[in-house]
Amino acid sequence: MSSSASTKISSQKNNEVFRDCPCADFFDGRGCTVWASISKVIIMGGGADRFEVERVLAWAGFGEFRHVSGRLGVSDLFDQKRRTGVYVLSFRDGSYYVGKATDVTGRFRDHRDKKDPIEGMAFREVPAKLLDRVEQDSITALELLRVPLKNITSTRAGAASERLESAWATMDEIRRFSADRAWNDLSGNPLSDRDRRAKLHDRFYRLMQRPDVDEIIEAFALYLARCVPLPARTVLGRWVISALPGGYELSAIANLTIGWQWSAVAFEGPEGSMMQFYGRGSVLRRTFGRNLENLAGCDVYIASEVMGGTDQLRLVCRPAEARALLEKEPVVHALREVTLDLMQRPTPHAQHHCFDLADAILTRARSLPQPEFKPVLT
Template identity: 30%
Template sequence: MRAGDEHIWALGFPDWQEVAGRFSVADLHRQSQRCGIYVLGFANGERYVGQAVDVVRRFAQHRQTHDDITHLTFQRVKQADLNAVERQFIHALEARGLRLRNIEHMSVVQGERDLDLVVLPEEQEVWLTGDVSALQDDEARVQDEALRLRYRRRFERFMTSPYAPDALTVLGLYLQTVVPFPRRTELSFWSVSCLPDTGAPEGSTLLFRVNLNMQEVFSLFVEDSGLWASFHLAMSPLREELGEDWPQQIAELGWEMTDHTYAPGGQDQFNMFAHGFADITGLLQSGLSAQAMALMNLRLMRKGPTYYSRYHCFDLVDAAERAFIARQAELSLDTQ
C-alpha cells in the first residue's frame, strides 16, 4: 500500500487494480457497471480523481496521454451525482495532503505550469513570502492597441464618476500588493474589466472586476453610501494564524464574509467584503489578509491563463498605476 491510500479507501474505493502497460481495462469492468468515480495511480506516486459515464473509455483516453499509469480504483456513482461526488472526493483527498494531478476543483496544482515560463518558480516562492526587495518586475508592459481602443469609451465613462480617483488607487494598490509580477503577467494571467455589464446587485454599480484563470477575485462597486469591495481569498493563512475560530475573530473585527466559492479556486477560499476607501485599503495593507489574497491569486495563475483577456482595459490599468504612485505616501506603503 502506498502512503495516503488509506484516505482513498476511506471514501469507499476498493483495492487498486494493477493496470501498468494496459491499453484497456474492459475485462475488469462489466459494461453495465462503468458509470462512476475513478482514481488513477501514477508511477511517481501522484493520483488523479475523475468521473466517467464509461470508465473503460475514459481509461483508454488517459492512456493516450499518460504512459505512467500503474493503478486504477473505481466505484459506481449515479450519473446525476457525478459532478458533486467528484468535487467532494477531490477536496477530501487534497485536504489530506495527497498529490493530485487534477486542475479543476483543486486549490493547488502540481507540476510545471505555463506561469513558470514567465515567472520562475523560485521567484514565485520568494514573492509569496512578502519580501520583494530582491525581485524586479519588467519595466515594459504588454500592449494591444486594438484591445485598448475597444474599451476606451467605457474607461472615459468610468472617469466621470466622482469615485474614480479612489477606485483607481484601490486597483493600483491591489495589483502591486497581491498580484504576482503584474507587468509580466498582465493580459495572459490576469485581466481587469471596466464597468462590466453583469454582476452588480441592485442599488450598486460595478466599477471594475479583476479576473484570474476562470474566476473573479476582486470586484469594486459603488452605491449611494460609497465604495464597497468583494474579494475571494485563501482561508488557510487565517486558519493557521488565528486558529479554527478565525471566522469569529474576523467578524469581531467588523469584516463581513461568506463561504461563497468558485470551482477554479478549490476548497481553500472564502468571500470577504470591505466598505469605504479606508477599510478597503486597510484590508489590502493588512499582512494576513494580503497574504491570503496573494496565495489565492498565485494558485489561480498556476492553474492557467485568464479566460477573460478579451475584456481587459489597458487604460484602466495605466490610470490605476499612476494613481497608486501619486498616493503611495498617503497609503504609507512601500511596495515593489
C-alpha cells in the same frame, strides 16, 4: 462603513448557480447546469459519490462506465474507426484516472499492466485536435467533484509549480513572493492592442467621470502592488481588468479577474462605492479569530467561488479604507494565497480587458511606497 465596523459572515445559498462555468465548452453549452451540481458538492463539503461522477460525465458526453475488471483487452467494446477520445478509468479504491488516446484499446492494455486493478471505464469520442483540451477539462471537472485522481502531471495540484514557472515566473520569484509579503516586482512593459483599447475606451471615459474614481484606482493599485505577483508581466495572460459602468451588471463598476475568477471588485453599495477582495479564510482566522472578531475595517462574507479554492472569504470595505486593510500583513498573506492559486490557469476573459484602466492602475501602483506592515494585535 467606519473603520470600526463590526465583522459579519454571511453564507451563500447552496443552490446558487455560478455565472462563469470553467467547463462550458466541455459540457457543450450545458455547463451551468452541471456546474451547479458540482458547486453543491463543493460547498456542502466532502467528495462526490460514484453516482454523481457518472452523472456529470454523462452530461459531458461520456458513455456509461463499462465493467472491465479482469479483462485482458477492450477491443470488442469499441468500433475500430471510433477509438480516438478521452477515457476515465475507475479503480477499486474509489479513485479515477483521466487520459486521452488515438486508440483507446491500446492505452487500456498499457494501464492494465501498470495501474492498480481497473474496475470500470468510460469513454468519450473526441476529434484528435481537441484531445488535450477535453482531457484537461475532464480532469478539472473531477477535481472540482473532490474525487481522488491518480493523474499527476495534469492536475492543478500536481502541475502548479511547473505551469507557474513556465508561464510567467521563475520558482525563485514565486517563492520570494510567497514568503516576503512586502516584495513584488512591478517592472515590465504590458502588452497593448490599439483596436481593443479603442473598443473599450468609452467605458473607461465614463468611469473616469466618477467623483470617487481616484479612490477606486488607488484601491486597485494597492491590491495589484501587494497581492498580484509580477503584475506588469502577467497582465492579459493571467489577469485582466474590466471597466463596467453602465454595463450588463448595473452594480459593478470595475472588476479584476485572475484566471477564471473575480479577485477584486469595485461595485455600487447602498451607501456608495465599495471594494471587495478575496482571501484565504484559514489564514485570516489564525490571526483574527475563528469568527474574525479582531478584524476591523471591513465586512466579511463567505465566498461561493471555487476556482481559488473553497477556503475563501470576501472582504468588503470602502475604497478609501483599502489602504488600512492592505497594511495588515495577514490580510495581504490571505489575499496572496488566493491569487497564486488563481494564476495557475490563464484567463479566458482577455476580450474584456480595459487597457486604459490597466495602465492607470499600474502607473499608480508603481508610485506607491514599499509597504511597512504594522504589527497585528490579537
